[in-house]
Amino acid sequence: MNSPISLQLFNKISFAPSSHRAVYLQLSDVILSSIKKGKLRSGQKLPGSREVAALLKINRITVARAYEELQSQGWLESFVGSGTFVSSHIIDHEPENLGGGLVPASLKKAGFVMPSQNYLDSASDHPIMELHLDDGYPDARLAPLKEFYRAYRTQLTRSGLYDKFGSYGNPAGPGYYREAIASHLNETRGLKAKADNILSVRGTLMGINLVCSALINPGDVIVSGIPGWKRAEHNFIHARARHIGIKIDEHGIIVDELREICRKQTVRMVYVTPHHHYPTTVSLRIDRRLELLRLANEYGFIIFEDDYDYDFHYKHSPLLPLASADENGMVIYCGSFGKSFSPAFRMGYLVAAENVIQHLARVRILLDRQGDHILDNAMAELLNDNTVRRYLRKSLAVYEERRDLFCGLLSAELKDKVSFAIPEGGMTVWTEFDPSINLEELAKKAFRKGLYISDGKAHQYPDYKTNGVRLGFASSSKEELIKSVEILKGLEY
CATH class of the missing domain: 3.90.1150.10 (Aspartate Aminotransferase, domain 1)
Known part of the structure; x- marks a missing residue:
């Protein structure tokens, strides 16, 4: 005989006709919720499908499908001639211990302990205001969005779909994009890069995180200017490196302080934003640039050059990046289209010696198999047809x-x-x-x-x-x- 309590539960069920979820799934959701909350107990018999259908004024097949759905998941069990029951394998819980509300407690707070990392608390975004x-940030209203749309659409309609969609590609990025980036940087920044020197990343932060994962060991010393970019510094902390800050003046980081640090301990990497120091916007003076490169050669540390807004310089032609004067493969150069087009464009690149790119690509595959090759190739189209050049000239004047x-x-x-x-x-x-x-x-x-x-x-x-x-x-x-x-x-x- 069916329990009057379970029948009463079914009597309270209502369905949302506007919902995109099928009625039998809505019914199974309600039954499952009742089991989890302890309103239906282990071994308790459910009303027959004919009885529930009449009560809810729905088709009997709909009820049967709801029961079958929960049986397939192990919540219900059915016996020929006996009926349908809440699975006997389920451990009963007291209703008051499971919490109520529409959102299960398990979706609000995990049952396991997470490490406390204060530096992650600063990751909140600022509100969007008119x-x-x-x-x-750049003005997205100026970005060549129509041209980008056309380039992206072209990637989806051209031949060679198996190469684009049917298999995985190079984790360093598609060759077409890497060649376009190398050509663009060689022409605008005085580099001498080839496609093998380029790795596609989804913005500067991914580039920093990837380098920290691949080249930094716990306890390694990383030096950067203070004040600096906290997001970069938090990556250093997350890599369990030891971060040392050096002073900034009107000419950039004080390289003399770096020299003293190098004399006392081994420095693994120096992070700099030499074109316009973040946050103060001062440029690193030429003599300090040359001395930084000399120190890197002498002491063997990596220079991570974050060139986040090289494209925008008003007074005169900007000083070329450190990477353009690097003769010994000490510089990893990073750029992003997020500062040129819009922060929503998660596209960027790392430039380094070929063996460094190969190593970073092997590590990158552990996190992100290859990035978005379609998106990369669309950007390559805009680089090759000079859309990017025209946009930068226009936006620079504005x-x-x-x-x-x-x-x-x-x-x-x-x-x-x-x-x-x-x-x-x-x-x-x-x-x-x-x-x-x-x-x-x-x-x-x-x-x-x-x-x-x-x-x-x-x-x-x-x-x-x-x-x-x-x-x-x-x-x-x-x-x-x-x-x-x-x-x-x-x-x-």
Whole structure:
């Protein structure tokens, strides 16, 4: 005889006609939830399919399919002539111990212990606001999205589909993309790279993480400038390396301090952003560049050159990358289209000696078999037909106008509150506020007015304090920049 309790449970079931989930699956979901919550117990008999169908006004076959679905998963068991029962192999739980609500507790919190790593807590994204003086992002409204769409579509319709879709490719990236990147870098940055010197990555962070995984051992010393890019530093920590920070002045990292460190201990890698130091935007002076290369040759450390915004320089032709003057294979050069097109474009590259690329590709395959070859080849099309060159020329002129307008507004409207140097390139202004101004409170006030700015926490260190933030101008139109500065001017300080 069927339990009146289980029949009562079925009486409360309702279905969502608008749901994309079949009715029999909705019914099986409810039965399964009742079992997990202890409302249906191990060995308890369920009402017959005919009885449930009449009660719920659905087809008997629908009920039978729901029962069969749960039988196949092991939650129910059926015996000819006896009926359908909750599996006797299920251990009963008290309902009050399983929690309620629509979302199971298991989807909110794991039952196992995870290591506590404070450096991962800073990974939250800033809110999307109509007005924003961000970290220095490009304006996606200027990006050649239509051209990219056409190039991507072409990759899906051309011949040779087996090569693209039917098998795995080179983990270093497709040859077409690597050749296009090598040619582009040779022409624009003075490199002498070939396809075998290129590895495709999904942005700069992946490049840093891959190098740390493949070339850094626990306890290795990594040196970088302070203040610096916390995301890179967190990769060093995650690799269990020992991170040492050296000072930054108006000419970049102080290489003399690096020399003293090298004399006392073995340095495995030096991370630099020489074109425009992050976050201060200063350029590494030529004599320091040459000395950094000399020290790398003398002491055998890797130089990881993060050239995140080389394409945007306004005053004069930019200094060529360290990699262009590297004669001994000491530099790993990294670039990304995220800073040229949009942060949503997770496309970049590492450039290094052939044996380094081969080694990194072998390690990369453990995490990401090969990346997105279709996406890479679409970008290669834009490089080869000069779309990228035309876009960069156009956006460079636009960003220079925005820089000049923004710096003029800061000088005119906030001259008593901020100090800054007009950047020679890049997409942001390193801005130091008066020490009496609380940047965290200022950011909150601006947010309430519809403007996003950083609260400056990302640039604070135990032994380094600054009241500075990066105010990005490139992703905002002239009108948006004017409104943003008006908001900053109108805040209570």
